[in-house]
Structures are given as structure tokens and as C-alpha cells.
Amino acid sequence: MISRILMVSALAMLLWPQSLLPLKQEQLFDYSPTYHLPEPDPSGNFGSPVRPSRPLSLEHFQQPSAYAPERLLNLARQSSSFTPILRLDQPTTPAVERFANYLLLQESLTRWHYHWGTQALPGQRSQTQLHHYFLSSYWFQENLQRFLAQSEYGFPELALVRTLSAIQASAFFLEVSYPTIFCLFFKESRLDYKAVSASGARGLGQLTGIAIKQIELLREYTEEQTRLNAALHHLQQRYADPTWQGVLKELGYQGKLPQNLSLPPKMVVPTRSASLLLPEVQKRLQEEQLPYASKTSQIRRRLNRLRQGRPLSLTYAPIHAHYVAALEESYAGEPGNIFHIETNVLLSTLLFRHYLQSEWRYGKSVWEPKPEVQRVLAVAAYNQGQSSARNLFRLLQKEIGKKPEEITLKEFVEHLTPQRVQQALKGSKAQARELIDHALNVAECAESSITLPTQDS
Incomplete structure (x- = not known):
């Protein structure tokens, strides 16, 4: 069992800057x-x-x-x-x-x-x-x-x-x-x-x-x-x-941060990025004369693992290194590309802000959930769309039997079951499981009052 990475010392007085510089x-x-x-x-x-x-x-x-x-x-x-x-x-x-x-x-x-x-x-x-x-x-x-x-x-x-x-x-x-x-x-x-x-x-x-x-x-x-x-x-x-x-x-950092940041009107979304980069990655592996460099199917499987966020063993670590380099050269280094770090973060946050600030309506009724519940609803909307999140909240509100503004985060989380979510989404079990995982995991990470049995990340 790897030791916990963090131990906290005695709290120190926080010394914030006391004034703001004047602006014209x-x-x-x-x-x-x-x-x-x-x-x-x-x-x-x-x-x-x-x-x-x-x-x-x-x-x-x-x-x-x-x-x-x-x-x-x-x-x-x-x-x-x-x-x-x-x-x-x-x-x-x-x-x-x-x-x-x-x-x-x-x-x-x-x-x-x-x-x-x-x-x-x-x-x-x-x-x-x-x-x-x-x-x-x-x-x-x-x-x-x-x-x-x-x-x-x-x-x-x-x-x-x-x-x-x-x-x-x-x-x-x-x-x-x-x-x-x-x-x-x-x-x-x-x-x-x-x-x-x-x-x-x-x-x-x-x-x-x-x-x-x-x-x-x-x-x-x-x-x-x-x-x-x-x-x-x-x-x-x-x-x-x-x-x-x-x-x-x-x-101790070396290298330079990018100086060409921009947000073009349209985001560039390349398809099949791993497949398109396969020849370049394989070429670089062959230059290193690695034993698996000629095994295209093996390399393709590992690239698919990387795309899914799954780690590679140390034996295949060079595939990771060359894929990162090729992705940066072809896609991620281009402002406006979906793989570009600043582009993706800023625009993803803009979308989440939209869900966070949206009114929650059903018919002529305007719901005003507690702020902590609204944050979880925004995560659900980010994952499966606002109409799905709205249907889910309406269903849970009926199950809990309270007014929307009275429902606590604890009650909301306790009633978030796969069966109820699937009913609200009118979708598959996989969709329901995905929404629950995302909503609960973000809530557990951000909210001090939520503790799940295990951490999955």
C-alpha cells in the first residue's frame, strides 16, 4: 500500500496582498x-x-x-x-x-x-x-x-x-x-x-x-x-x-510555454487522431529499433489504450512518448484545436458555466435548488444534457417528496440510483451509470460533505 502523499503541517497565517493596484x-x-x-x-x-x-x-x-x-x-x-x-x-x-x-x-x-x-x-x-x-x-x-x-x-x-x-x-x-x-x-x-x-x-x-x-x-x-x-x-x-x-x-521546469494563444471562431475537431498518427509513431519506434516497432497491430492497440486514458506498461512507454510528440506536432499545438490545452479548458468551462447559471424549469415552474445541488445538476447536464438533468431532478424531487428548494445534497445523492437515472434519461444502463459516476465523483471531489465508499480516480 503506497503511503499517503500528503501530510499537513500546522496551519500558518495566510498573508494575502492587502491592496490592488489602481487602474485607469x-x-x-x-x-x-x-x-x-x-x-x-x-x-x-x-x-x-x-x-x-x-x-x-x-x-x-x-x-x-x-x-x-x-x-x-x-x-x-x-x-x-x-x-x-x-x-x-x-x-x-x-x-x-x-x-x-x-x-x-x-x-x-x-x-x-x-x-x-x-x-x-x-x-x-x-x-x-x-x-x-x-x-x-x-x-x-x-x-x-x-x-x-x-x-x-x-x-x-x-x-x-x-x-x-x-x-x-x-x-x-x-x-x-x-x-x-x-x-x-x-x-x-x-x-x-x-x-x-x-x-x-x-x-x-x-x-x-x-x-x-x-x-x-x-x-x-x-x-x-x-x-x-x-x-x-x-x-x-x-x-x-x-x-x-x-x-x-x-x-526546476525547463522549456517554454506557448506564446501563440488564440480562440478561433470554430474549434478544429480531428477524427481518428490515433489512427492517423499511427504511421508517424511507428516510424519513430522503428528509428529506435524497438522489438515491437514492426508489429502494427500491437502499436494500434496501445494507441487506443492511450486515447482512452489507460496507462501503458514501462515496456511500451516509448509509444506514449512518441504519440504525445506526434499529437503535439499535428493537433495539440494548434490554437483552436480540441486537443489544445487552453482552448479545451476555456471553452469547456464556458459550457459548464452555462449549465451552472441556467434556470431549472419544468412547465411554468421555476425551481431554485440549493447551490450545492445545483452544482451537481450542472455536472449532470454537462454529461448528458440539460433536459436529461431536468428530468432527473423532477423524478428525484417526487421520490424525495420535498419542494425543490428544500432538497439537500445528501438526499439528492442518496436517491441517485441507476434505475431512477435510467428512467429519467430514457436511455441505457451504461448512460445512467456514466452520469452517476461523473456527478457523484465530481461532488465527492469538490464538496466537503460527500464521501463515497471508494475513490475511483
Whole structure:
């Protein structure tokens, strides 16, 4: 049994920046967002909307701090609520330490340097709890840690930095709580930008053709596109920022972050990506004179495993390395491609925000479920569509026998059975099982009041 990766030290006083830099009027957006920057919170948790707070505009032209990278890292470490101690059955590798440090420090680094941060809603996991959940998960312990530790897999370390940065920026600029959106991506794809499901959903947010059409409609709204532009502009600023680059260098990262970010009007969706890249992957394997390089069927099976997010053994790790390189060259390096990290994260978050803010109607009735229930409904809608989620809520509301606004998250989860979900979806058992798995796993990850018997990721 691999030891838990995280032990939490005594909580330290959280030292947030005390003031915002002034902005010229022309630098502000032309709408009034409702986001707030939390007041200093001695618990070390995310800021919460229920605490006293001061308004913060979604300005993306605000000047970053003048701290040197070393000073910025020291401030972030001092103001983090806990210190990670990595305890593994094998020696901790630099790659694992780099990733863990960036995961744990990103929020504090952003607050000190860019003067904004993300939030958790009442009832959600704190930073400490969320990071502990992720670093203790089976997926991190048994898979991601192995990919990072063993160079044969050719795992692109900066891809995880980009993923975490994009999730944080999308949470702030699109006004979605960080625990919810982080857990959505973790449970949808295990933070694997190359994942393709059996149904054809692709990338970090597992977007389908129907989802892409919905996203294109949402982008026609000025405010939604403005928010996307703000998030994209910030990521461009961050990736080109010498101080941020210095922080990554201090943590041990090498290489450069992309400078050509953009969001074209139409998303590019390549089909049969693994099959199309098979000849290139096989060619690279043959150049290395690997024993299985000529066995096309073996390589094809392993590529299909990779597309499904399933790990390969160390023997076939070079297939992973060459597939990642070929995917980056052909698809994932192109802004607007569904496999492009920032494109997928921002547009997936836009779609989830739509479901999170939608009214829940049945006939002339407007339901107002509790916020924590509404978050789970939004996950269900993201997975199977809003009409299916609405039918499910109506069915469960009848079963529970309470008004929609009175149903608790515990009651909702307890009544979420395969039979009821299949009845609401009017679909297959597999669809019902998929919706339950996604909804409950995201809820367990993000909400502090939900505990499932086992963690499946």
C-alpha cells in the first residue's frame, strides 16, 4: 500500500496582498462583474463569498508585482496554508516534486503577483482538503506519479502547468468556483489533454460534437466572449511574463510555454487522431529499433489504450512518448484545436458555466435548488444534457417528496440510483451509470460533505 502523499503541517497565517493596484478608467471592461477578492482568511482556505469582501473588476491590464522570482516564491510559501511532505515508497523524483509544488503554490503565487485569486463556495473543500484529495487519489499515486517519475514515458511536464494555469484562469474570469471546475476536469479526463472516450468526447473537458455546437452559440454573447478574451489575455501575459518564467525555472521546469494563444471562431475537431498518427509513431519506434516497432497491430492497440486514458506498461512507454510528440506536432499545438490545452479548458468551462447559471424549469415552474445541488445538476447536464438533468431532478424531487428548494445534497445523492437515472434519461444502463459516476465523483471531489465508499480516480 503506497503511503499517503500528503501530510499537513500546522496551519500558518495566510498573508494575502492587502491592496490592488489602481487602474485607469479606459483599462476596465464595459460591464460590471460580481466577482470579489476575499479578505485575508487565517484558515488558509479559498476566499468565500460569505465573508466580507471588496469588489474586484475583471481587469486584465493590471500590472503584476515587481517581486523577483525568488522573493515571490518565498512569499507564496509563507502564505500557503500548509507545507507538503512527500512520503513515497520510492525516492521522490524532481519531476513529482515540481508538479506538487506548482499545484500547491499556484494560488498564492497568483494572488501575490497578479492580485487576484479563485474562490470556493460554502460547503466545498478548502485548498488543503482539495489538494490532499487529489494527491492521495489512486490516479495520482499509481499513474501520474509514475509518468512523471519515469522519463521513458516522455510525459510533457509543462502540459500540467498549462492545464492548472488554464483551469485557474477559467475559474476566475468565468466565475466558477475552483474546486468545482478543477474536479470536473480531473474526473472527466484525469487532466489528460489527449484523452478520447468511447463515445468520441475529446480532450480535457471531454467535449462532444453537440457540446461544441452549444459552445459556438454561447460565444455569440458579448459578455461570454469578453470573459474568454480576458482569460486568454491573462494566460498570454502569464506565459510571457519573465517573473513567472523565473518562478518556473526556480521550481526546476525547463522549456517554454506557448506564446501563440488564440480562440478561433470554430474549434478544429480531428477524427481518428490515433489512427492517423499511427504511421508517424511507428516510424519513430522503428528509428529506435524497438522489438515491437514492426508489429502494427500491437502499436494500434496501445494507441487506443492511450486515447482512452489507460496507462501503458514501462515496456511500451516509448509509444506514449512518441504519440504525445506526434499529437503535439499535428493537433495539440494548434490554437483552436480540441486537443489544445487552453482552448479545451476555456471553452469547456464556458459550457459548464452555462449549465451552472441556467434556470431549472419544468412547465411554468421555476425551481431554485440549493447551490450545492445545483452544482451537481450542472455536472449532470454537462454529461448528458440539460433536459436529461431536468428530468432527473423532477423524478428525484417526487421520490424525495420535498419542494425543490428544500432538497439537500445528501438526499439528492442518496436517491441517485441507476434505475431512477435510467428512467429519467430514457436511455441505457451504461448512460445512467456514466452520469452517476461523473456527478457523484465530481461532488465527492469538490464538496466537503460527500464521501463515497471508494475513490475511483
